[in-house]
Amino acid sequence: MINKTLAILAGGKSSRMNYNNKAFLSYKDKTFIEHIIGCGKDYKEVIIVANDENLYERFNLRIVKDIYVGNGPLSGIHTALKNSITDKVLCIACDMPLINKEIINTLGNYSENYDVLVPKVDNRLQPLCSIYSKNIINNIEHSLNKNENKLQKLIKNLDYKVIEGFEVDKFSNINTPEEYKDLEEKKCTN
Numbered sequence: 001m002i003n004k005t006l007a008i009l010a011g012g013k014s015s016r017m018n019y020n021n022k023a024f025l026s027y028k029d030k031t032f033i034e035h036i037i038g039c040g041k042d043y044k045e046v047i048i049v050a051n052d053e054n055l056y057e058r059f060n061l062r063i064v065k066d067i068y069v070g071n072g073p074l075s076g077i078h079t080a081l082k083n084s085i086t087d088k089v090l091c092i093a094c095d096m097p098l099i100n101k102e103i104i105n106t107l108g109n110y111s112e113n114y115d116v117l118v119p120k121v122d123n124r125l126q127p128l129c130s131i132y133s134k135n136i137i138n139n140i141e142h143s144l145n146k147n148e149n150k151l152q153k154l155i156k157n158l159d160y161k162v163i164e165g166f167e168v169d170k171f172s173n174i175n176t177p178e179e180y181k182d183l184e185e186k187k188c189t190n
Helices: 032-039 053-059 073-083 101-109 134-145 151-156 177-189
Strands: 002-009 043-049 062-064 088-093 116-121 129-133 160-163
Touching: 002 032, 002 073, 002 101, 032 053, 032 101, 043 073, 053 062, 062 073, 073 088, 073 129, 073 134, 073 151, 088 101, 101 116, 101 129, 129 134, 134 151
Parallel strands: 002 043, 002 088, 043 062, 116 160
Antiparallel strands: 088 129, 116 129
């Protein structure tokens, strides 16, 4: 058992996906969110951060609403930290269908001290699949109150640890109909 919370961030509007909820897109006979829930089975708890609880009731998980509404992923991370039963929370976007249990467990089992544990792939930080510590809640609230919602900027001002060595494609976010079509085409060729 990994003594951390897995928080699935599913509160976005999916505007670039023509307002089709990305959590419920399918890949290999599962919705994106079902896949992530399955990958997080070794965590102490799995919660969903979403603003429409009714959509997610069927998963029998705790659903929490954004405390600061309309501030993007930063408000989802804040809500996850405020509501988790553990000190560290793996916050992951609901639109990452290629993430796997091995990556999620590698992050969860990392034991050094940090404010944020962030994977780096293809020379880019991956803040939407990172572990955050409750001790940064005040930093996040300060940023939210100043309407500074950039995750990268916040992370770089904290005690963050970078972890590397992951496959680039596993961290793909599916944000547009074109990206979803490409994902479906790759599935057919694998």
